[in-house]
Structures are given as C-alpha cells and as structure tokens.
Amino acid sequence: MSKISRYHISRANGLKDGRDANRLLFNSVLSSAAAASSSSLPLVCAVHCRILKSGSLDVVFATAMVDAFGRCSELRTARKLFDEMTHRDIPAWNAMLSGYNRNGDLQQALALVRLMFLSAVRPNSVTCSILLQLCSNHGDKSLGRCVHGYLWRHPGIGDNFLYNSLLVYYHNLGHVHIAESLFEEMERRNIVTWNAMMAGYIMNNRPKQALEMFHHLRQEGLRLGLVTLETALHACARVGEEAMVDGQLIHTLFVRMGIPADVYTENSLLLMYCQCGSLHLAQHLFNMMASRNIVSWNILMNGYVRKPLPERAVTLFRSALSILPRLSSDLMVGALRAVKQLHPCPEFVMCYHGLVVVLGFTSDEFVASSLISAYGEHMDVANARRCFDYVFPGNGTTVLWNTLLSVYLHSGYLLEAVEILPLMRNECAMADAVTLVIALSICAQLQDIKLGKAVHGYAVRNNFEGNSFVISSLLEFYSRCLLMSKAWWLFLRIPLRTTTAWNTMIFGCSQNGSPRASLLLFHMMQQLEDVKVDATTVVGVVEAIGQRGYEREGDYIHRYAIEKGFLSNEFVANSLISMYWQFGDLGKANEVFNGGSGHSRATWNAMIAKYSDHGFSETAVSVFHLMKVNNMRPDEINLLSVLLACAKLASLRCAMWVHTNIMKVGCDCDVFVSTSLSDTYAKCGELPVARLIFDDMKLRTTASWNSMIRAYGMHGDVEEAGKLFHKMLSCGIEPDFITFLVLISSCDHAGEVDKGLGYHNLMTNVYSLSPKMEHYSCIVDLLGRKGMINEAFEFLQKIPLIPGTCAWGSLLMACRAEGKIDIALAAAKRLFKLDPFSFGYHTLLCSILSESGRRVDAFEIKNKLSLIPQKNRNMQGLSIVEV
Template sequence: MFLTEDLCVKILDKCPDIQQLKKIHCRLITAGNLASASHIALKLMKAYSECRQITVTRQLFDEFPQKDVVLLNVMIRSYVNNKQYERALHMYRSMFKLNITPDHFTVPQILKACSGSENLWVGLQTHVAVVKKGLHSNLYVGNGLITMYGKYDRLLDGRKVFDEMPSRDVVSWNSLVAAYAQNGLFDDAIEVCRTMIESCSVKPNAGTMASLSPAVTCATSSSNVMFMMEMFVNYVRDSLVSWNVMLAVYVNNSMPADAVNLYLQMESYGIDPDAITVASVLPACGDLSALSLGRKIHEYVKRKRLFPNLTLENALIDMYAKCGSLNDARKVFDEMQTRDVVSWTSMVSAYGMTGDGQTAVTVFSDMQHSGLTPDSISFVPVLSACSHAGLLDQGKQLFKLMTDEYNIVPRLEHLACMVDLLGRSGRINEAYEFIKNMKVKPNDRIWGALLSACKVHANMDIGLVAADQLFQSAPEQAGYYVLLSNIYAKAGRWKDVTSIRSIMKVKGVKKEPGVSNVELNNQVHSFLAGDQSHPQSKQIYEELNIIVGKMRELGYVPETDSALHDIEDEDKGNHLAVHSEKLAIVFVIINTEPFTPIRVTKNLRVCEDCHIAAKLISKIVERDIILRDTNRFHHFKNGFCSCGDYW
C-alpha cells in the first residue's frame, strides 16, 4: 500500500496501537516520506508519546536537523504527558541555548511540569517571563498559572491571575475550583461554582465535579451538599466522573440512602459503573444492610471482570460484614489472590461485630503468621471483638502485644477499647483506674465507655463521675445524657431523670431519633419510633398488635427500665411497643415469604426491651433476625441472640 501524506496523517491521528505504529513507521522510512514531510514526523512523535514510547519519540526529535519552537513544544509535551517533568524542564532550558523563543503553547506545558516536579522557582520565573512578553493574557497560560499556584497553596496568587484574565473558559473556573478544593477550602470551592453559574455564560461540566473531588471527603454543610446535587442534576449527569463524585459526596457525608438511590439511577441514564463507582457505593450498601443490592453489585463486578482488584475485594468484605453475612465475606476473602492488612482487618472486624470474638482473635493470629505486620488500626477491631465477647484475658494480652512487641503507642481508640473491655467484664473500678493512669487526656469515647459500663452494672458513683466529665467535654452529645437518665431510671430516681431532661432542654440538647432501615426489592425503607408515615402503617400496626399478644403468651413483660419517662408501666409498654426496630421487623414479616431472614440496621444502640422482643419474635415467626446497631450485630434465632445478652 502506498502511503500518501494525507493517508499518513489520517492513520496517525487515530492513535494506532504500538504494533500498527511500528509498521507505519517502517513503511514511511522505506518510502522516504519522513525526509520530505516534517509534519508527518511530528505526528509520529506524538503517536509514540501516546503509546508511552518516549525513547522513540526522543530519537525522532534528535534526527531533526533543524530545531524550531514547534518541534521543541512537541517534545516538551511528550515528556509532560509521560510525567517526565524534569526532562521537560531540561528541554525548556535548552530552548534558550538554541535561541528559540517559547510561545503560548510552551508555557502551559512548562507550568504543568513545574507543578508535577514541585519546582515552584521555575514556575515563578516563567510567570515573570510571560508578563514581560505579554503572554500572561493568553487563556491557556492563565489557566496553567492558576493550576500551578493552586498546587503550591498560593491561592492569593492564583486568584489574582484569575481576576486579571481578560477572558475565561470553563477550564479557568475549574482550575480555581480545584485550587481551593485540593487545599481543603471546600466552601470557597463551592462559592466559585455558584459564581460561575450565576454570573457568566460558562456552565459547569464533568471537569467541575472532578475539580471538587479532592474535598468531598470533608464534612460539608447540608446547603453545600444540596448545591452539588442541583449542579449535578442540572448540568453534569452525562459523565461517569460526575456520578462518582456525587456518590462520594453522599457516602462521605453519611447519606447512604441517597448514594444507593443515585447508584440505582445510573442504569436509566445509560451510565456503566466502573471500579471507582462500585468501591464508592458498597460502603453505603453496608451502612443500610442492603444485602440484595450488594450481591447484585458483586455479580456485576464478576460479569465485568473487574477482579482482581484489592480495593473492590476489601470493600466487598466490609459490605458483607456490615450486612451480617459472614459466609459471603469469608468467601470473598478466601478467593482473593492477594491480601493486605486491610483485608485481614476487615475479616477480624466482621467476626468481632457478630460477637464471635474467638474467631476474630484467631484470624488476627493468622494475619501475623501470613507475614503481614499488624498496624495500629488492626488492633482496634480485635480489641473491640474481645470486649464484645467478654474475652478479658485475651484482650489484655493483645494490648500488651501491641505496646511491647510492635511498639505501637496506644491511641485513644485502643484505650477506649480497653476501658470498654474492663467495664463490660464488670471491672468498673479497674477501668476507672486505667483511665486515671492514662498518659493522654481521655476523650468522650473513653468516658462514654465507662458510663455505659456503669449503666450495665448499676454503678451509680463512678457513673456520675463519668457523666460529669462527659458533660464538660461533649455537652452537645445527647446520648450521654440518655445513658445517665437510664442509670437514674433503673434506680427509680425519676426526679433525677426529670432533672437531666430539664438540663437537656435548657442547653438545647436533642436526642437523636432512632431510625431503623430495612431493604426490600432493592429499596431501603426507614422507620422512626411511632412512625405512621409509611404507606403500610395500618397493616404494620395491626400485625404488631397480634405479635405482641403472642409475645405476652410466652411471658413477655415490657422492659420498662428502657423507657426514660416517669410514666405508668402500661404507658411505658405502649411507648416501647412502637420502637423503630419493631416496626421494621414487622414490615419485613408482612412483605416476605415465611422463613425469609430479616435484616435491620439501627442508628442507635438497641434497647433492652427491643432485644427481648426480637428474641421472642424470632421464635414466634420462625425467622432469623439480624439486627445491627451502633455497637454490634445481634443474630436472633429461635428465641436466642448471638450476643448471649452481653452487649
């Protein structure tokens, strides 16, 4: 085949793979086209660069007898695109030795090289040079300067360049958004987006969402999340990048239901999830115990052959563990080609959350024997597992192993686990002494663990000490007031309960409402205590009354210590009967086939009365009930709970 110049250009513009490229190169040499058409040689250079064959690109460059600014720009761009920033800067310096003047195509690439190589000094010199040559008003140069200054946290300089630009495009705005976002100034980044939408004809695109992505892990205000959602819906729903960023916003701002709903919408918009999408949505499935959706995503991952992928496999283990499906989590773990510390830690956590502390300790030991070294994070779930399973001696040994053998300085998370371990075991005085001997100042989690233990073991004296510390360090945390109220309520000290409630009212402290979530047909249903907003509320309450009647026949008496108001026992029982987890359990019963397992996730600790009720319901309806609260899993079966009533 005879290669004309036009045909060569067309083929090379299509970015052929390396094998095709080599064949074309050979034919061009044979036909002598390279000698007569320098622009074809430039196309070859670009093509080799895109195939990451930078050595061949440089050979072609060196073969040119006459060097000009175009040739040098192509070589510089090739180095930058292949992240060889120092070589790009070296090529830039050689321009001056050859008396070749950089142009507006050279400068943006050099600014990228300065950002990539952390060479701010050359960037500053370049800025001075472009001002002298009048290139600073060029759109691409301005965009490059904003990006460079953002990389070095020189936001005032970047903003000044932006403000002085005679014209801006969407890249200019996105560069400024990224500058703020990557330096943790999420509110400022959002404000730039607002201004872009309100004051100019440039509209956000997928690059805008990508520019915001470094900051989406930050806690954001509800108004910022709402704005991002509106921007996503109105402008950028056609890009996978945008969907991934929005998923991350929801997940990182504790909005798992929104993340799941967004994921379910992707199919209707013709967007195929990738590995990043899946890794983002799986934690949301775990938070909601959306097991059927998690399994569906798992099947998608296998169908798309996204394995092996350590991040995805770890996310699947975590999702299955949070959904209480240990067998599925273990299957993923066992099938992994390689495992890291995160993989092992996730399995330890999975067993610990379900109350199987002994297996959690065994898996932790297996990790050590595998050759991996546990890190400080690895010790948190194994210590917690010992606490939930009452493995006092093993927990103490592991803490000693962490400090003495691995020389890990205990963090507050480890110390809180030890206080919880001692407290749950009834060693309240020892737990208190442990806190007093700590080398760091105890935080609210540590005092909270002690207060919780005092409630379980009815230790009023130390409980009041812990409560006093909590009200000083975390006066806005309603849960601690409620714990102290429970201690008073258990002792029948209703005046003190009323006093606590009054203090909460004066300080404006509000108890977080209990919310229970269940999944049915890939849709998550949420219930509040006494909730009557659900379309099936009438059926739910009718069935609940029938089940409560059967519970009473088995000897059920409402655990009225769980009610925090000084009211008659009968009224307390009525209040407890409509707790959110009971409504969620009954909802699943009336909407699924007999013997179908029931999975419920609650945002607060399950109360004693609901724990008793769930045991009885599991026996009455002959179903497994898997309930996850903030502390752990409770697997109810035939009238018994996996926690052994120790939680």
C-alpha cells in the same frame, strides 16, 4: 533519578535533528514528568535547560514548563517563568493557577485571579473549575458562589466539566439541596455527573440516596464504568444490612460486564459484604481472591470483630501469622479487639501481649492502647498499668493516658483514676476532649464537685467549650451532682445546642425529680427546626412520664413513637414496656412488645425480667421459651433473668432445662450465671448439685461464696456453712455485710445462739464492719427463738441505731411464743410509733392480749379493726390501747 529519567535526558542531549524532533521529545518527557511526583524535578530542570539551549521556548513550551514545575511543588521557579513570558494565553494562567491550587496556596491563587482580571483575560471553564476546587479545599463559600454567579452571567463557558465541578463543590460544603437543584437543571449529564452526585451523597452521609441515584442511572441507559460500580459498593457498605441485595446485584454487574477483578475492586466487594453482615460470603470471596494485600486481611478482621465473631477473628489472625511475611498494626489491633470480646482468662491476653513484643509493635500507640484496653476488659487492672509503665516507656501519648483512664473508670478504680490526672499533666501529655469527657465521668460518679469544676475551668481556658461532647459531659456532671442550677446556666449559654445537649438536660431534670421540666424541654425541641428528636430523647421523655404517672401522657408518647418510627428502636420499646409496667398496664406492655419486629435480646430480657419481678414467674419462663423458638440466642442477662424466675418457682425441672441452655450457649464459665445457677439449684432443694457447680467455678466472687453459704443456712447445715466461711477466708476473699448476714441468719434458723453472736462479734471487732439494721433484726430473732426475750429487749436498747419495724416486729413475735406480755406491750408501743398504719402488727398484739387473758383489751382493738374497710386497712391509723 530513575533509569527512565536518565534515558530521556541522554536522548535529549544527543538529539540534534531539528526543532520538530526536539518538540516531540520534549512533549514526551514533560508528559512523563507531569505524571510523576516531586522526584521528577531534576528531569524537569534538565528539559528546561535543553529547551532554553535549543531556543524552542514558545508559549506552549513555557506553559508546559510552568505546569511541570507546579506539579513538582517548585512554585517560585514556576512563577518566575510565568512572569517572564512575553505572551500569556488562558492555558498559561490556568497552569499557574493549578500549581497554586495543587500546593494549597490560597492567597497567591486569589492574587493571581485578580491580576488575571486586571490583564483583561477572560477565564474559561477550566479556570472556573480550578477555582471551585480551590474553594472546596479551603471551605471558601463566598468565592465559590462568585464563580457560580460568573457562570450564570456567562452561560457560554459552561460545559459538563464545569457543572460537574460545581456539583463536587456544593457537596464538599454540605449544601446537598443546591447540588440537587443544579443536577435537575442540567440539560446534559454524563456518567461523571452521576458519579459526582453518588459520591456527594455518600460524603454527606446519605448512602440510601446514593443507591437510589445508582438505580436511576441504570434506568437512563448510560454505560456503567468501574468508578460507578465501586461508588455504589461504598454506598452499600455505608447502608449496611439493608443494602445486601443491592450489593449482590453490583457484584453480578461486575461479572457480567467482564471488569477485571483487581485487588482494589475485590477489597471493595469484601468491605461491602462485611458491612452488610454477610460474613460467610465475605469469607468465601476472601478465599477465592487470586491476590490479597494487607487491606484484605484488615477488612475481614474488622468484619468479624464488628459482628461480633471473635472466635473467627482469632482464627483469621492465626492464619495471617503463618501466611503473611509481616503483620500490620491494624491487624494486630483487630486481633486485640477480638481478644477483648472473647472473655476468656487473663492469661489469654498475656499470650497476645507476648506477640506484641515479639512482632515489634511496642512503639505503636494504637496497638498499645488496644492491649491496655484488653487487660482492662478482663478486670486485670494491675497488668494494664504495668503494660503502660514498662512495656511502652516514654510512649505515654494522650491516647494511652486516655485508655488507662478509661480502664480505671470502667473497672471501678475511681480514686486511682483521679491520681492519674496530675501524673498526666506532669508528663506533659496534653489533655484532649476525650480526656475531659472521661475525667468528668469520674467526677460525676465520685460526686467530686471541686475536681469537676477544676476540669470545667481547664476546658474553658483551653477552648473546649465549643466541643459538643465536653459540653454534654459537663451537663451530665452537674446533673448527677444535683447542681441543676449550674447545668441550666451552662445549657442556656451554649450558642449551638446539639441534640445530645438537649437529651442530657432531659435526663438530668428527670433524675433530679423534675419530670415536668423534661417534658417542657421535649416540647421546645419539637418547635426548633435545627434540633432533631432522636430515640434517646424519646427514652428520656418516657422515663419522665413514668415518674409523673400520667397514663394519658404515656399514651401520647407511645403514639408519637409509632408515628416517628421510633418503636423499632430497642431502647424506646424497652422504656415503653417499663413505663406501662409502672402503670400496672400489662396489656399495653404486651402491645408494645407484640408490635415490634425483630426484638433484640434487651427487649426479650425486659419482658422476662418484668414478669419475674411482678410475680409472674411461669409467664417469664414461657417468654424465655418463646425467645428460643424465635431463634434468638440468649446472653448472660437473659439467663440471669430466667434463673431468677426458676428460683421463685422452685422448679427443679425448669432449673435443669435452663441449665441445658446455659451449657449450649457457652455461658457456664460466666461467674454471675454460675452463681445464680448454683443458687437456683439450692432453692430447688438440690444442694449437692449446687455445691458441685460452685466447686467447678474457676472464678468466685464474694457474691458466689455468700450464695453458697446462704444455701447451707437455708437447709439448716450451720456447720458446713461455717466450714465454707473459713475456706473463703483461706482463699483471701474478704467477707462483707452480706456474708455475716447470711451466717447469722443460718444460725437463727438452726437456733445456734452462741455461733450467731460469735459471728456478730467477729464482724464488729475483727473486720470493723458496722452492723446494719438487718443484722440487728436477725440477732433479735435469734435470741427470741431461743426464748431469750429479756436479752433481746436489752440488746435492742443498746444498739447505736434506732431500731426499725423489722427488729421490734421480731421481738413482738417472740413475745407471743414465750408469753412475755410486758415486753410485748413495750415493743408494740415502740413499733406503732414507727408504723402506726400496720394492720398486721395490730392483729398480732390483739392475739397476744387474747392469749394472755386480757380479752377486753383485745376486743377493743378488734372493734376498731372491723370498722376499717379491707382495702384501706394499710392506710388508716389505729390508736394504741394503753394497758
């Protein structure tokens, strides 16, 4: 019991000056008790005893005692006291009803209401308001409408307080249109009415309408209060960057009205600036705050992470370490999310791992989950697993299991992820909807139908079939496993199909070669009122139309995207650009690009990549330059696309310019960008610069080694390519198919037959890699260039695969150089069986025959070739001249 409570009890025991003095004292004590929590129960009991001793327990005091016991969650005592009252007025019934409402006892509250009507007590506005609050808390629609009907039949009891309660009730149920109608019908509206509407709009995810309501309120001339301004600030935070001007206006109103800036108000302002993207203003406000709590630090940290500005988030965390006496787990989670975004070396994550242990957050599942996720983002799966097994032993909650599964999934360790699922069950960690979604994604990538069906069975047995995310994941699993009949069966059984389920089926049909079904689903969606077409839907339909190849359909979906306002979405714009490139309509692709405003990096990259892929390398570089002019900071994907264009141009000047941009944006540490840059310099003839970039790389993948080996092969330096290969092996990097292909190709260019065959034997006998047709073709070309035509022909006849056109074509070209007419005819016969429409190989055979003196046979082939129009020469078959 507090000192104040003991003081009041001592005064109550010592005061004996009459009933009036007692009444004043008891009222004061009960008012204090009403404002306190359950800790004031001893004080209420003491006052109750004193009132009973003084004989002052009239209806007013009894009602006050019922209310006080109800606030202390002592409902049995309150009800006993209520039942013992000889006379109960409407405030007494309201006090008991309020107690049931405050403690969430719906059944007892309803029973009391029935008893109230049986006792012929007419409810007033307070009674109806309590009932409406009770209905809101329990989602009871029928009783709330009965209360509204009672109010309509008895308009005399209606006041602003009751109408405001109705507004709150309908907003809590999500019936915004009813609340709006009620608001329009109200003759008198006070500031609470406007606040209720604004808060209701925010609750139902309509923050823009809440801001419109705020501006209407200002036009009405009502005096704004602290609650109104803070509600408007929350609306600005929910809207985001578009509400920046409104947020600054509200901040100005705070200053003009002289509202004292407490920490709660300043935190609301700080949240608004962070959500609206003005981090510099948020940082300025944070620096000027007279007092900050841990919420202030968390808000600014989350703002930097969301932007994302991970460097500033890490700097803020370091400041918190030196200023705050104790960090919160939320701040630690924010710091780990920033570390996850930074993409430095894994050792940086280990530093924060040490902080987690030192600061005592090893028992916090959310900190643990963020730490495991940070290791996974840096592809350090081993440490992520160790973190799960040793740092947080015994804390294997479902959240941590889900995080570990997600790390395995996104790192490509799918088989290890499958092994985790039974371990999770053995540890008695209950799988939730997130677990099922991750498991189904793993099954879809592995094409593991048996395991996927087992997960489906678990979802059915544990009542997850009503979860929209699980349903969508099941549909995607069956679609990716080519079981569209199962997907259709499941889709048709869904009682309430969400937009996500429709989108999954649209993409599934398109990916399984049924674009017409995707378009039919789209037209069905448009006819349903409860399903809303979103940007993802449009992207799926655009992909389906791209498969069908009908330009009229493409024009239709383009117009639809413009009419519905989807063209500003970067994914829709990118899919339309790709579709028009598929149609070969460069003009309309540019029209989509030029019609958008504020292009994202993805949109710029789509244009750069498409120009580069279709041979317009100079234009791709020009688009990249235009992107820089528009103050768009390039990322790794943009740089990779423009480097590909520079490599095709073989322009050293262009490569050096892109290299400068890579250094400016700090992408030189990215392994993929560095690999592509090294490859570009090699193709531009600057092999020493390419090697210098390669040597400076802190992390090298197999692709990095392959690229550098290929560079030496292109320049004819087989010896250095071999040295690099052996250095690759000494670093513990396993060679792959491409490694041996570039080695054999290097030997081919240099004419090193023995080395080429040696690498072929090393590939098959030591590393147990089965050669592909590209390797066989390269060996044939290698033997043919050295004049070993017979050996090449025998080699092709012995390989386990059926030789393709490339292999026989290489042999045919080698026969021309060596004048081997017999093998040339045999190769041509095999070649034309595989590809009877090849004009180039027929021309090559014609030249071989002519050079060997068989001009009559060559003349017959030329005559047949001349009869075919130029545009159709690759589409018409030619008969083989048997000689």
